[in-house]
Amino acid sequence: MTQREFNHLLRSLKGLSPDQLDRLRLELEAELNHDQAMASKESVFDLLNRAGLIGCIKGVARTPTDLSTNPMHMEGFGRD
Numbered sequence: 001m002t003q004r005e006f007n008h009l010l011r012s013l014k015g016l017s018p019d020q021l022d023r024l025r026l027e028l029e030a031e032l033n034h035d036q037a038m039a040s041k042e043s044v045f046d047l048l049n050r051a052g053l054i055g056c057i058k059g060v061a062r063t064p065t066d067l068s069t070n071p072m073h074m075e076g077f078g079r080d
Contacts, residue, residue, distance in 0.1 A: 048054050
């Protein structure tokens with residue numbers, strides 16, 4: 001959203017009645033609570049993966065494409 005669009009939105013809010021502002025506040029709070037609930041269900045792995053921080057470093061010489069192909073990297077995998 002541009003600053004101009006944001007300013008237009010703020011000016012538009014001034015034209016709402018107190019009841020309309022209260023309904024808007026309740027809707028925004030519900031939307032925010034829903035977004036926060038959904039975000040809390042996302043694992044750290046999912047967050048890092050979405051950010052592109054999971055996996056091998058691309059473009060660096062001698063980096064494997066899949067660490068699971070090397071038995072040394074899989075040693076102890078799945079144990080507590």
